[in-house]
Amino acid sequence: xxxxxxxxxxxxxxxxxxxxxxxxxxxxxxxxxxxxxxxxxxxxxxxxxxxxxxxxxxxxxxxxxxxxxxxxxxxxxxxxxxxxxxxxxxxxxxxxxxxxxxxxxxxxxxxxxxxxxxxxxxxxxxxxxxxxxxxxxxxxxxxxxxxxxxxxxxxxxxxxxxxxxxxxxxxxxxxxxxxxxxxxxxxxxxxxxxxxxxxxxxxxxxxxxxxxxxxxxxxxxxxxxxxxxxxxxxxxxxxxxxxxxxxxxxxxxxxxxxxxxxxxxxxxxxxxxxxxxxxxxxxxxxxxxxxxxxxxxxxxxxxxxxxxxxxxxxxxxxxxxxxxxxxxxxxxxxxxxxxxxxxxxxxxxxxxxxxxxxx
Amino acid sequence: xxxxxxxxxxxxxxxxxxxxxxxxxxxxxxxxxxxxxxxxxxxxxxxxxxxxxxxxxxxxxxxxxxxxxxxxxxxxxxxxxxxxxxxxxxxxxxxxxxxxxxxxxxxxxxxxxxxxxxxxxxxxxxxxxxxxxxxxxxxxxxxxxxxxxxxxxxxxxxxxxxxxxxxxxxxxxxxxxxxxxxxxxxxxxxxxxxxxxxxxxxxxxxxxxxxxxxxxxxxxxxxxxxxxxxxxxxxxxxxxxxxxxxxxxxxxxxxxxxxxxxxxxxxxxxxxxxxxxxxxxxxxxxxxxxxxxxxxxxxxxxxxxxxxxxxxxxxxxxxxxxxxxxxxxxxxxxxxxxxxxxxxxxxxxxxxxxxxxxxxxxxxxxxxxxxxxxxxxxxxxxxxxxxxxxxxxxxxxxxxxxxxxxxxxxxxxxxxxxxxxxxxxxxxxxxxxxxxxxxxxxxxxxxxxxxxxxxxxxxxxxxxxxxxxxxxxxxxxxxxxxxxxxxxxxxxxxxx
Numbered sequence: 001x002x003x004x005x006x007x008x009x010x011x012x013x014x015x016x017x018x019x020x021x022x023x024x025x026x027x028x029x030x031x032x033x034x035x036x037x038x039x040x041x042x043x044x045x046x047x048x049x050x051x052x053x054x055x056x057x058x059x060x061x062x063x064x065x066x067x068x069x070x071x072x073x074x075x076x077x078x079x080x081x082x083x084x085x086x087x088x089x090x091x092x093x094x095x096x097x098x099x100x101x102x103x104x105x106x107x108x109x110x111x112x113x114x115x116x117x118x119x120x121x122x123x124x125x126x127x128x129x130x131x132x133x134x135x136x137x138x139x140x141x142x143x144x145x146x147x148x149x150x151x152x153x154x155x156x157x158x159x160x161x162x163x164x165x166x167x168x169x170x171x172x173x174x175x176x177x178x179x180x181x182x183x184x185x186x187x188x189x190x191x192x193x194x195x196x197x198x199x200x201x202x203x204x205x206x207x208x209x210x211x212x213x214x215x216x217x218x219x220x221x222x223x224x225x226x227x228x229x230x231x232x233x234x235x236x237x238x239x240x241x242x243x244x245x246x247x248x249x250x251x252x253x254x255x256x257x258x259x260x261x262x263x264x265x266x267x268x269x270x271x272x273x274x275x276x277x278x279x280x281x282x283x284x285x286x287x288x289x290x291x292x293x294x295x296x297x298x299x300x301x302x303x304x305x306x307x308x309x310x311x312x313x314x315x316x317x318x319x320x321x322x323x324x325x326x327x328x329x330x331x332x333x334x335x336x337x338x339x340x341x342x343x344x345x346x347x348x349x350x351x352x353x354x355x356x357x358x359x
Numbered sequence: 360x361x362x363x364x365x366x367x368x369x370x371x372x373x374x375x376x377x378x379x380x381x382x383x384x385x386x387x388x389x390x391x392x393x394x395x396x397x398x399x400x401x402x403x404x405x406x407x408x409x410x411x412x413x414x415x416x417x418x419x420x421x422x423x424x425x426x427x428x429x430x431x432x433x434x435x436x437x438x439x440x441x442x443x444x445x446x447x448x449x450x451x452x453x454x455x456x457x458x459x460x461x462x463x464x465x466x467x468x469x470x471x472x473x474x475x476x477x478x479x480x481x482x483x484x485x486x487x488x489x490x491x492x493x494x495x496x497x498x499x500x501x502x503x504x505x506x507x508x509x510x511x512x513x514x515x516x517x518x519x520x521x522x523x524x525x526x527x528x529x530x531x532x533x534x535x536x537x538x539x540x541x542x543x544x545x546x547x548x549x550x551x552x553x554x555x556x557x558x559x560x561x562x563x564x565x566x567x568x569x570x571x572x573x574x575x576x577x578x579x580x581x582x583x584x585x586x587x588x589x590x591x592x593x594x595x596x597x598x599x600x601x602x603x604x605x606x607x608x609x610x611x612x613x614x615x616x617x618x619x620x621x622x623x624x625x626x627x628x629x630x631x632x633x634x635x636x637x638x639x640x641x642x643x644x645x646x647x648x649x650x651x652x653x654x655x656x657x658x659x660x661x662x663x664x665x666x667x668x669x670x671x672x673x674x675x676x677x678x679x680x681x682x683x684x685x686x687x688x689x690x691x692x693x694x695x696x697x698x699x700x701x702x703x704x705x706x707x708x709x710x711x712x713x714x715x716x717x718x719x720x721x722x723x724x725x726x727x728x729x730x731x732x733x734x735x736x737x738x739x740x741x742x743x744x745x746x747x748x749x750x751x752x753x754x755x756x757x758x759x760x761x762x763x764x765x766x767x768x769x770x771x772x773x774x775x776x777x778x779x780x781x782x783x784x785x786x787x788x789x790x791x792x793x794x795x796x797x798x799x800x801x802x803x804x805x806x807x808x809x810x811x812x813x814x815x816x817x818x819x820x821x822x823x824x825x826x827x828x829x830x831x832x833x834x835x836x837x838x839x840x841x842x843x844x845x846x847x848x849x850x851x852x853x854x855x
Contacts, residue, residue, distance in 0.1 A: 048756055077758035087753035091772050096851050101757045103851065104767055114853060146753075153757060 018212030140171030511538030523565030535812020539591030652806030667731025
């Protein structure tokens with residue numbers, strides 16, 4: 001069990017933690033989310049003593065690890081850590097990355113260490129790579145080897161500090177699946193991540209950090225679907241929201257990339273993704289932009305995990321695109337949207353306003 | 360194999376190019392002193408002859424050299440048209456070298472003397488007393504006639520059993536000044552050696568002879584490191600200011616050395632190489648001198664690398680423990696890096712360890728270990744800084760103790776980055792040891808100088824020196840790389 005009591009952390013020019021209190025029970029899989037700069041990674045690094053709080057206490061199994069004479073080396077042998085940048089030992093082969101720490105720290109026999117390393121690599125499907133050097137591996141493989149290295153030390157707790165942030169999107173799944181496989185209820189795990197879907201799928205408990213504290217705690221459903229406090233609500237909504245301004249001088253390729261990124265990070269399936277791109281290209285570019293001159297279009301998307309809510313606002317004279325003559329592009333749009341409504345507000349800065357969903 | 364063959368080929372081509380350079384000659388034959396004005400003339404740096412040349416040949420350009428053998432080399436290769444020498448040495452040179460001669464007309468004269476340190480003034484008085492005695496009884500003349508002749512370098516001194524009841528006369532020489540001071544069959548011989556030997560016998564001293572580079576000869580006595588310096592030294596006013604000369608032991612004319620013909624004789628290159636090999640190695644067992652020199656160079660290099668690396672690592676570890684110490688070391692190592700090795704060695708030898716009985720080899724090892732340690736300290740700083748901070752964090756998070764992580768994880772990676780510069784520094788160190796002649800050590804360079812001072816053979820000993828350094832460096836680099844590579848990869852050795 002890990003317990004934070006009135007933890008405060010000050011840097012010269014920032015105070016990420018003002019008063020952090022919280023409990024992680026054995027077997028919990030806790031995901032720490034929140035805006036950047038709220039000290040999520042710092043909180044994780046305090047658990048194995050890589051960072052020290054300015055004041056306050058942290059307990060591990062009722063022993064105060066923030067005490068001056070506490071043996072951090074002993075603690076770290078029970079707490080594994082996975083880093084954003086993998087931190088495999090670059091001069092050692094995959095196998096030796098797993099074996100040398102066992103020899104140096106657990107002081108076990110060479111053959112026993114190798115046996116354990118090989119069986120762990122095998123379980124994770126990495127045994128083919130045991131002779132390779134870290135630079136020969138892909139990012140996803142490196143991170144899985146790092147996880148294997150933590151596992152052979154038989155930790156009670158594993159800390160994941162943004163384990164997929166440095167990975168190509170294609171490799172994120174590979175690592176996330178490995179972490180899910182580890183979350184079997186026997187190990188306590190704490191994860192800092194920006195991937196909200198992953199957080200929802202894996203966690204038994206979520207810490208939402210903001211305002212220098214653990215602002216809200218709850219199950220994934222409580223935090224993502226029924227957040228109680230205002231900042232949690234705003235954050236959770238914001239995670240699923242995308243606003244883009246477009247005018248006739250915009251670079252449409254850049255906007256297209258922005259949309260693709262949104263589709264990827266929200267893990268929107270290909271059919272819905274096609275829906276988004278079509279709305280952008282057929283409705284906004286083909287119909288609205290040519291009709292409004294120098295005015296700006298604001299395109300807002302909100303993905304609730306199943307459907308997409310579209311809001312489109314723009315300046316210029318009253319103009320409802322779907323009432324225009326049926327061009328090919330308008331036919332496409334009509335086929336893929338539903339719940340369409342058009343409003344005109346005289347005194348707004350962008351008087352034209354559309355709302356609709358995907359079909 | 361191909362790579363080795365290629366290396367050998369490059370070496371051979373270098374040797375041939377250098378030796379072909381050595382045989383280039385110019386045309387005009389010089390037969391009288393009048394012809395010399397306006398020509399390039401050589402002069403030993405620190406000698407009295409540049410003044411003489413300026414007076415006699417006002418239009419000539421003076422080129423300075425460090426030793427007589429270099430002057431001779433410059434003359435035979437056509438870099439200079441002539442140089443002034445005292446007649447006794449000139450006689451030696453022409454007896455060893457068919458291509459040079461000296462003009463009959465004297466251009467000046469010199470007096471030779473032996474130097475005594477300030478702390479040995481009582482011994483100087485005794486020596487002058489002895490000189491006067493043997494001058495009056497005619498023995499001095501006998502000695503002069505025996506040694507100072509064309510055949511002088513083949514003479515041997517009379518052997519005496521020295522009692523040493525009144526202590527030791529600590530002498531130093533550059534044995535490259537036949538017939539005054541030279542090595543024959545790896546023993547000190549010469550006019551002055553015999554003179555000092557007899558003096559010690561008469562006055563109950565033991566005789567100890569050390570060697571040092573000529574540039575450091577007078578310094579070593581002026582600093583009271585030794586009692587006596589001798590090497591056929593000319594008595595000059597300027598030198599007399601820092602050391603105490605005895606009464607002149609000999610007076611001689613100054614003559615001008617020139618080439619005697621402009622065509623290389625009919626010997627072919629193979630014969631001349633054979634001749635050189637015989638003269639420079641086999642005759643008088645000179646190869647033994649080279650071997651012991653090579654061993655000394657190897658000893659100083661190896662121990663300096665081992666101790667220096669240890670010292671540098673220790674300083675680095677201490678600097679990791681204490682920030683204040685790190686500040687000091689960062690500053691100190693940068694100061695040391697800017698000092699020439701020769702300055703550090705001479706300060707250690709002539710000042711710090713002046714009165715102690717530590718010999719030149721030990722001082723050299725101390726000095727070079729210190730220099731190399733500071734270099735290694737700087738390299739370690741760079742190397743460790745280049746290792747990603749995450750490596751240390753990962754080790755910490757796994758439960759490594761701080762120093763175990765440093766030696767098992769961080770240091771191997773740091774060494775990998777700095778391996779190439781480290782090897783370059785090792786090579787630089789080995790080459791740098793060639794200056795230890797200044798602190799009384801007979802290393803390989805000094806040994807080669809001594810042989811050149813004896814045979815006056817121009818280029819061949821230098822080529823051999825180049826080859827020996829090449830192999831010494833290659834050998835050491837190869838030996839050093841093995842354990843470092845093993846440490847860097849830190850492979851776990853499994854039983855199968």
